[in-house]
Amino acid sequence: MSTQLKNKLIFERSREGRRGFRVPELDVPVREPEEMVDKKYLRVNETSLPEVSEVDVIRHYTRLSQKNYCVDLGFYPLGSCTMKYNPKINEVTAGLAGFAGLHPLQPQKTTQGILELMYDLTERLCEVTGMSWGTLQPFAGAHGEFTGMKFFKSYFKKRGDKGRTKVLVPDAAHGTNPASAHISGFEVVEVKSNEKGMVSVEDLKQHLDENLAGIMLTNPNTLGLYEEDVAEIAELVHDAGGLLYYDGANLNAIMGKSRPGDMGFDVVHLNLHKTFSTPHGGGGPGSGAVMVNEKLEPFLPAPAVRKRGSEYYLDHDIPDTMGRISGFYGNIAVLVRAYTYILTMGNDGLKRASELAVLNANYLKEKLKGRYYLPYDRVCKHEFVLSAQKMKDAYGVNGTDVAKALLEFGIHAPTVYFPMIVHEAMMFEPTETESRESLDNFIEVMHEIADLAEKDPDKLHEMPMSTPVRRVDQVQAAKHPVLRWQPE
Amino acid sequence: MFPYLPHTDKEIKEMLSDIGVDSIDELFADIPSKVRFKGDLKLPKGQSELEVYTRLKTLADNNRQAVSFLGAGNYDHIIPSTVGALMGRTEFYTSYTPYQPEISQGVLQAIFEFQTLMCELTSLQVSNASLYDGHTAASEACALAINSTRKTDTILYSGTIHPYTKQVLETYFEDLNIKLVELPEKEGVLDTDSVKSRLGDNVAGLLVQSPNIYGNLEDYTGLSDLLHEHKSLLIVSSNPMALGAIKSQGEWGADIAIGDTQPFGLPAYYGGPSVGYIAATEKLLRKMPGRIVGQSVDEDGKRAFVLTLQAREQHIKRERATSNICSNQALAALGNTIYLATVGKEGLKELAEQNMQKAHYLAEKLKKEAGVKLAADQPFFNEFTLELPKKAADVAGSMEADGIFAGVVLNQLDASKPDNLLTVAVTEKRTVEEMDRYVQSMKGALK
Numbered sequence: 001m002s003t004q005l006k007n008k009l010i011f012e013r014s015r016e017g018r019r020g021f022r023v024p025e026l027d028v029p030v031r032e033p034e035e036m037v038d039k040k041y042l043r044v045n046e047t048s049l050p051e052v053s054e055v056d057v058i059r060h061y062t063r064l065s066q067k068n069y070c071v072d073l074g075f076y077p078l079g080s081c082t083m084k085y086n087p088k089i090n091e092v093t094a095g096l097a098g099f100a101g102l103h104p105l106q107p108q109k110t111t112q113g114i115l116e117l118m119y120d121l122t123e124r125l126c127e128v129t130g131m132s133w134g135t136l137q138p139f140a141g142a143h144g145e146f147t148g149m150k151f152f153k154s155y156f157k158k159r160g161d162k163g164r165t166k167v168l169v170p171d172a173a174h175g176t177n178p179a180s181a182h183i184s185g186f187e188v189v190e191v192k193s194n195e196k197g198m199v200s201v202e203d204l205k206q207h208l209d210e211n212l213a214g215i216m217l218t219n220p221n222t223l224g225l226y227e228e229d230v231a232e233i234a235e236l237v238h239d240a241g242g243l244l245y246y247d248g249a250n251l252n253a254i255m256g257k258s259r260p261g262d263m264g265f266d267v268v269h270l271n272l273h274k275t276f277s278t279p280h281g282g283g284g285p286g287s288g289a290v291m292v293n294e295k296l297e298p299f300l301p302a303p304a305v306r307k308r309g310s311e312y313y314l315d316h317d318i319p320d321t322m323g324r325i326s327g328f329y330g331n332i333a334v335l336v337r338a339y340t341y342i343l344t345m346g347n348d349g350l351k352r353a354s355e356l357a358v359l360n361a362n363y364l365k366e367k368l369k370g371r372y373y374l375p376y377d378r379v380c381k382h383e384f385v386l387s388a389q390k391m392k393d394a395y396g397v398n399g400t401d402v403a404k405a406l407l408e409f410g411i412h413a414p415t416v417y418f419p420m421i422v423h424e425a426m427m428f429e430p431t432e433t434e435s436r437e438s439l440d441n442f443i444e445v446m447h448e449i450a451d452l453a454e455k456d457p458d459k460l461h462e463m464p465m466s467t468p469v470r471r472v473d474q475v476q477a478a479k480h481p482v483l484r485w486q487p488e
Numbered sequence: 489m490f491p492y493l494p495h496t497d498k499e500i501k502e503m504l505s506d507i508g509v510d511s512i513d514e515l516f517a518d519i520p521s522k523v524r525f526k527g528d529l530k531l532p533k534g535q536s537e538l539e540v541y542t543r544l545k546t547l548a549d550n551n552r553q554a555v556s557f558l559g560a561g562n563y564d565h566i567i568p569s570t571v572g573a574l575m576g577r578t579e580f581y582t583s584y585t586p587y588q589p590e591i592s593q594g595v596l597q598a599i600f601e602f603q604t605l606m607c608e609l610t611s612l613q614v615s616n617a618s619l620y621d622g623h624t625a626a627s628e629a630c631a632l633a634i635n636s637t638r639k640t641d642t643i644l645y646s647g648t649i650h651p652y653t654k655q656v657l658e659t660y661f662e663d664l665n666i667k668l669v670e671l672p673e674k675e676g677v678l679d680t681d682s683v684k685s686r687l688g689d690n691v692a693g694l695l696v697q698s699p700n701i702y703g704n705l706e707d708y709t710g711l712s713d714l715l716h717e718h719k720s721l722l723i724v725s726s727n728p729m730a731l732g733a734i735k736s737q738g739e740w741g742a743d744i745a746i747g748d749t750q751p752f753g754l755p756a757y758y759g760g761p762s763v764g765y766i767a768a769t770e771k772l773l774r775k776m777p778g779r780i781v782g783q784s785v786d787e788d789g790k791r792a793f794v795l796t797l798q799a800r801e802q803h804i805k806r807e808r809a810t811s812n813i814c815s816n817q818a819l820a821a822l823g824n825t826i827y828l829a830t831v832g833k834e835g836l837k838e839l840a841e842q843n844m845q846k847a848h849y850l851a852e853k854l855k856k857e858a859g860v861k862l863a864a865d866q867p868f869f870n871e872f873t874l875e876l877p878k879k880a881a882d883v884a885g886s887m888e889a890d891g892i893f894a895g896v897v898l899n900q901l902d903a904s905k906p907d908n909l910l911t912v913a914v915t916e917k918r919t920v921e922e923m924d925r926y927v928q929s930m931k932g933a934l935k
Contacts, residue, residue, distance in 0.1 A: 067592075101564075280584045323658055323659030344540050407590050483783075
């Protein structure tokens with residue numbers, strides 16, 4: 001096939017009059033739109049929707065799918081993203097018609113099964129995190145962070161404590177943390193990391209005043225290190241009248257090993273699409289379930305899932321609720337998958353998953369640190385950060401070059417240029433579902449790239465060569481934005 | 489034994505030895521004893537696939553369904569087989585956000601097509617890659633209006649928008665010193681005469697919805713001009729299925745279009761996943777929330793797609809970002825794209841017209857044969873509101889016994905509404921037999 005045919009947009013495949021869908025025969029009297037509704041309410045311009053056959057649709061999107069890398073094809077060591085295998089039983093259970101066909105407003109006595117699942121899932125997530133109850137509504141991690149910040153707001157409002165306007169965020173935090181605190185009406189103050197790559201307790205102490213609302217922390221942090229002072233930080237923040245928020249992006253490191261509730265956190269968000277194996281779908285839908293302790297339970301968003309006797313129900317009557325954060329009850333199909341995963345793994349399996357995730361990360365770290373600079377050389381949890389700075393200085397090969405070379409070798413790139421406290425950062429998270437052969441192959445490839453950096457850096461600058469497209473001109477994309485196809 | 493954990497005991501031993509430790513526990517020795525979890529999580533132990541499936545199937549079977557006339561933001565439409573077949577391709581659903589364009593052209597091109605489709609439907613110039621749902625899209629649209637207009641602190645909204653949208657807006661804006669002002673309704677639609685007196689330098693925009701919560705279509709003639717005279721923006725929320733037949737947001741002169749694309753190939757799924765769509769005029773591009781895909785070229789000059797304009801986003805701008813959104817509803821937006829490609833230009837028009845024809849058939853028949861009346865004499869698309877001589881909850885309860893979900897009881901969404909309003913949605917899936925049965929059941933319920 002010519003490349004031209006292969007690379008068309010669906011609109012460019014359109015042929016006037018071609019159809020891919022038969023609408024059922026109308027079984028009520030035909031009436032023209034103008035007979036039912038005054039013309040001023042009717043659409044004037046035709047759309048340029050594609051006119052294609054079903055075969056066109058299937059071939060077009062099947063070909064597109066083949067231009068996409070995915071976990072089912074191979075290793076995806078993207079740091080902080082927990083690209084573990086997405087079990088197929090999850091897809092089967094999520095596809096059950098008894099779930100998929102439910103309308104969110106049908107009577108609750110007809111939705112007891114899904115409500116039980118939501119209740120049971122909440123209970124299990126509370127056990128894993130050491131919290132008391134929660135909400136499954138947030139659609140994504142950042143939405144969970146927003147919900148967490150609303151818990152802060154509601155708590156201080158209830159206490160009449162108006163001056164608590166400041167949220168502390170470590171300099172190594174995910175970008176969503178400061179953004180979420182900001183859109184929730186807080187002022188963001190950065191806390192520095194110390195030489196060990198952890199939150200500096202000394203710097204933290206500078207910010208503990210009567211304006212403190214709390215702190216957002218990830219533990220293990222974005223360097224993959226367990227914050228060894230977390231208990232002291234919790235005590236300091238609580239003593240200063242603040243609250244603690246746990247960003248659960250990295251929970252995959254510590255299931256059954258350490259619980260945010262026991263560390264002293266008041267509110268926790270989880271990424272069910274990371275730790276609990278639900279697929280990422282090319283960028284969503286995810287789920288950012290939020291768990292809280294008893295102190296914050298009165299402020300849950302409405303409605304909350306509750307149980308009365310043997311009946312499950314949606315509780316809209318929450319006097320101190322933060323309000324409604326989404327239209328209905330969250331990404332329910334994602335919840336079904338996460339629940340399936342928890343049943344499959346059980347207490348023993350979840351703990352084992354964390355153990356092997358940490359084993360895999362430490363194994364990679366030890367095998368790579370001789371060739372790549374490891375700025376924080378200590379036992380890591382589920383991920384670790386290398387720096388390409390020395391390679392860049394010596395051979396002109398930067399983090400992007402290493403990332404793009406990996407693509408050429410059929411492996412996904414690490415997260416690059418994050419966290420910002422490491423120059424030329426490359427963050428690797430192997431997850432527990434990678435076998436030793438997969439890790440060994442990766443190590444071999446990384447060594448080959450390091451060899452190339454020394455001997456033939458230009459070759460690295462040219463990579464990738466054999467991917468569906470080569471390096472893309474991002475400057476042109478931003479300077480002259482073309483954001484949609486235009487009909488001729 | 490855990491099927492997703494490949495390590496053999498021998499491999500674990502060798503790996504530990506390569507790391508230079510004796511046990512896995514040593515790798516967790518950095519967790520201080522005080523915060524170390526000792527003992528076992530109080531969860532049952534792992535189960536086989538069959539056991540897990542049996543449990544899930546039992547839960548699924550413990551839900552009941554009926555012939556559904558429920559709507560209010562979530563509808564029972566036909567889903568062509570292409571949608572499930574292609575969304576189920578593992579290359580799509582097991583990939584991450586397309587940060588590496590060289591190996592993500594599939595998702596990137598599909599999003600580019602999604603953006604184009606949303607622009608086409610709304611008659612506006614730019615769209616993003618998706619937001620969470622129609623209600624949170626309203627919050628993002630209002631934030632976009634505030635961020636794009638100078639020195640404003642007020643959002644006006646029509647009393648006829650979805651009550652849940654109002655509640656989401658309240659949660660979103662209550663701590664941001666933004667005032668939300670509700671404008672009154674008149675005979676089931678926004679009282680447009682009330683707009684003018686509320687406008688002023690402080691107003692960033694007006695949010696309206698058509699079809700509105702009652703299902704009624706609203707007339708926005710002259711509204712955008714009025715708002716633009718006061719440097720305010722018009723935000724119109726629409727059920728996108730309706731856009732196959734009714735006037736689009738761009739045609740009304742709106743600056744921002746939003747809504748929820750669940751009707752386009754996504755199962756009801758107890759309310760999620762769905763997709764919030766947002767499209768706007770070109771002028772608002774740099775303040776748009778969320779991910780945007782752009783067209784560019786690769787090193788060989790070949791057309792290629794890439795995430796672009798990322799300087800707006802949280803991972804670059806941190807607390808100064810236009811929004812905190814990161815993960816969106818990409819796979820569901822892909823489903824929308826496949827749906828729209830499948831039904832195509834003529835299919836969407838026909839579907840929209842059938843929705844209208846069937847809803848009008850049922851409404852007329854109810855008026856004639858069940859003696860009920862519509863709450864307002866207004867044009868509608870596929871949803872209308874009945875004013876019943878009895879409590880709507882009682883009528884719906886009685887009809888449920890006949891195997892019919894009769895509609896949404898409006899005062900269950902918003903306690904301030906009268907308790908005799910029932911909003912009925914009729915999609916192309918409802919047959920004439922089902923509708924005739926509806927009328928009989930309604931007659932019985934009103935006896």
